[in-house]
Amino acid sequence: MSVSPATLPPVLLHSEAELARAALATPLLSRAVRLARWAGPGTRVGAGGELVDAQLPAAAAELGLAADDPDAAAYASEAWRIAVDTGLIDVTDAEEEGGEGTVTQGEDLAVLSGGSPQDVLAVWLGALDTVYADATVPDMDNLLDVLEENGEVDFDELGWDPQAEADFLDGVLGNLYLLTVGDAAAGEGPVPLPALAASMIVPDDMGEPTDDILEQVSDAMMKLDDQFRLFEPLGLVEYQPVDEALMAEIDDDAEEPPAPVDDEDVARYGMVRLTPLGLYGVRARMLEAGVDAPAVGDLADKGADALLEGTSGFPQAAAQAEIEQWLARHEPLAAARELLAAARGGDEGAPLRRLRCQQALSLVGGEAEPALREVLDDAELGGLARVWLTERGAADVPAPSEALIFWLTIDTLAAQLAAEGNSDELQGLVEGLSQQHSGFFATAWRVDHPATADVLEAMGRLHPDKKVAKEARKAAFKARSQQGL
Numbered sequence: 001m002s003v004s005p006a007t008l009p010p011v012l013l014h015s016e017a018e019l020a021r022a023a024l025a026t027p028l029l030s031r032a033v034r035l036a037r038w039a040g041p042g043t044r045v046g047a048g049g050e051l052v053d054a055q056l057p058a059a060a061a062e063l064g065l066a067a068d069d070p071d072a073a074a075y076a077s078e079a080w081r082i083a084v085d086t087g088l089i090d091v092t093d094a095e096e097e098g099g100e101g102t103v104t105q106g107e108d109l110a111v112l113s114g115g116s117p118q119d120v121l122a123v124w125l126g127a128l129d130t131v132y133a134d135a136t137v138p139d140m141d142n143l144l145d146v147l148e149e150n151g152e153v154d155f156d157e158l159g160w161d162p163q164a165e166a167d168f169l170d171g172v173l174g175n176l177y178l179l180t181v182g183d184a185a186a187g188e189g190p191v192p193l194p195a196l197a198a199s200m201i202v203p204d205d206m207g208e209p210t211d212d213i214l215e216q217v218s219d220a221m222m223k224l225d226d227q228f229r230l231f232e233p234l235g236l237v238e239y240q241p242v243d244e245a246l247m248a249e250i251d252d253d254a255e256e257p258p259a260p261v262d263d264e265d266v267a268r269y270g271m272v273r274l275t276p277l278g279l280y281g282v283r284a285r286m287l288e289a290g291v292d293a294p295a296v297g298d299l300a301d302k303g304a305d306a307l308l309e310g311t312s313g314f315p316q317a318a319a320q321a322e323i324e325q326w327l328a329r330h331e332p333l334a335a336a337r338e339l340l341a342a343a344r345g346g347d348e349g350a351p352l353r354r355l356r357c358q359q360a361l362s363l364v365g366g367e368a369e370p371a372l373r374e375v376l377d378d379a380e381l382g383g384l385a386r387v388w389l390t391e392r393g394a395a396d397v398p399a400p401s402e403a404l405i406f407w408l409t410i411d412t413l414a415a416q417l418a419a420e421g422n423s424d425e426l427q428g429l430v431e432g433l434s435q436q437h438s439g440f441f442a443t444a445w446r447v448d449h450p451a452t453a454d455v456l457e458a459m460g461r462l463h464p465d466k467k468v469a470k471e472a473r474k475a476a477f478k479a480r481s482q483q484g485l
Contacts (some may be wrong), residue, residue, distance in 0.1 A: 009185040010294040010318045011283060014276045020117035022277045025123035026235035031063050031079035032127070036088035036109045038062045043103040049084050049091040051077060052100065086126040086286075088112075121280070124234075128281050131234050133228040146429040168200060168216040170289075172224060175199045177293075180274045182315075193228075193242065193270030197221045221270065228272050236278040243268040252310045300325040304335070304342040307360075312418070323360045336361060336368035344380055346450050346469075348418075355415035358384050362391075369394060385409030406447045409433065414451035417458055427462045434459070434468050441475035445482065453479035 013019070023029060038059070044052045051059055053073075059080060060072035069075075083089045087108035093101050111119040132457050170344070181192055197220035202209055221242065228239040274282060286293040296318055299310045308325050311319040327335055343357035344350070361368065361384075375381040376398060383404050389397045400408070416426045434440055444456060453476045460472035 002278075008178060008286075008291070008293050009315050010179050010296050010298070010322065011177075011279055012296040012321055013280055013283070016117035016121060019277055019280050020120035020124075021234060022275070023120055024112065026124075026233065026277070027129070028079060028082055028233040029127055029235075030122060031075065032083040032086065032088055033077050033112060034063055035059055035076070036083045036105060039083075039089055039105065041102060041104075045091055045101045045103055047093065047101070049081075051080050054457040060337065067440055082127045082130055085130045086123050088119070088123070124277075125284055126280065127234060128236065128285075131230055131236075132169070132285075135230050136162065136169055168220075169227060170285075171200050172196060173282050174286070176272065176274055177279065177286075180279060190238065190240070190271035192266045193221050193224055193272060194266070196272065197224055224272075225270055228270070231278075235275055236281055238273050240267060240271040258445065291473045296321045297325050298322075300329055302326075304338040308339070308342050308356045309349065311356050312349055312352040316419075319356060319359065319423055323356070324363060327360065327363055332364045332367040333371055336364055336371035340371060340381055340385075343384075344378075346380075347448070350380075351411045351451060352413035352418040354380070354384060354411060355419065357465070358371040358387070361388055366392060379404075379407070380411075383411070402443075403447075406443055407449055408445065410447050410449045410452050410455050413455045413458070414449070417455065422458070422462055426458075427464075430459045430462045434463060434465075434472075441471045445475040445479040447479075453483065 014022075023032075044055045046052050056073040056076050057067065059076035060069070061067070063072075063076060064160075065072035065075060083106075084091055086107040089109075090104045090106045091101050092104070108123055112123060144455065176191060176196060195218045198209075201216045201220055202213055206213070220332065225242045228237055229241060231237050232239045259372065283293045283295065294310075299307045299322055302310070304326075307323065314322060330338070339357045339360050343354045345353065361372070369389065369392070372385040375385045378385070383400060386397055386400055387408075413426070413429070416423075416429065418426050422427060441456070449455075454477055456472050456476035460469045460476060463469040463472060
């Protein structure tokens, strides 16, 4: 099913300068620019601003397209429309009905050579809007079949719902975005088209898909194949289309059930991935639609409290990148003091804030040492301060008390639970603790920490040894009784 906006992790975008260069290098926008610079007062356009048929061969030649290329006119017409829609070309309608309009270069053409990266990207986003609209309209031949006498399209007869088509494409690109930026995917490989289509069609709780569902997935694949072929020249995606021979096989065997797909053959069904420019474009559309789609760097100019709170839900790699950008704007000692102050608290999110604080402080140099020494006696920060100082070989670091060691252990486990849930890494940590400290649970339940009972319950769930797990659950019960819960 389509991605929930609440699940979107932060995206690490390329710099705007890199993205702007990529935008200018895309085949579709570069062709539009060439035609905008070629156009002049003698360029002939129709009532809708389109190049007249007699003008298309010259436009195609300007783009370096061969005269015998059957797609040359279509490429030239597409590039011209992008130039008009993005303001690279201004078209003035004819004064008389049936006449031809006049053409001048638009103001935005100069932006592409002398404007800022943001200006260039704004033009590219305008081109994306145009291609997006094209991708959600039905085949032109089908449109002509249902054109009414008044020139309007009978959508009911066509069986086409414009809003549903737009929502479907938004959902597909949203899922592709999530697969690209999510930690599990790491954005390392293209996504098979069948999997992407199935993510929109197959219910999450369905076991074996029915024949009807499989047919819907097949239809969605063919639709997406057409749409991604439109998006690739604009640089939104890298796309390996569905094998033409495969489509012929599907048509020939329309009455036969689909054969199993081998991993070696999956590429024949189409493979797609968002480019760095595509990530930027899809995120821009999400933001425009009111979706919360964070990007690494959004917190760089915020306070330490916003940094620790914001990165608490980030995957590890994204949190690290965000913290690095924040530290780059702050003096080390002042940054350390601000981070430590923001890490305090007894609320549910405090352990994870302290974990992110530790992560940030690990990137700060020795100039921050005075800030860490200032909190050695702090009940919440003294443990992490000792760890930081010891790892750097600082002298005169007071040994922690047993109570502080146990408090820091509970705090760390609570943070890991909040960050990763019942992960394999956390299970290994739980097993190691119980092995190293035979009387751990006898002492741990007494720890004066808001998360003590929750941590001990989690240890009972995670530990594979039934006897140890039972000890953990008993300790959790004692902790809740002590806390009056």
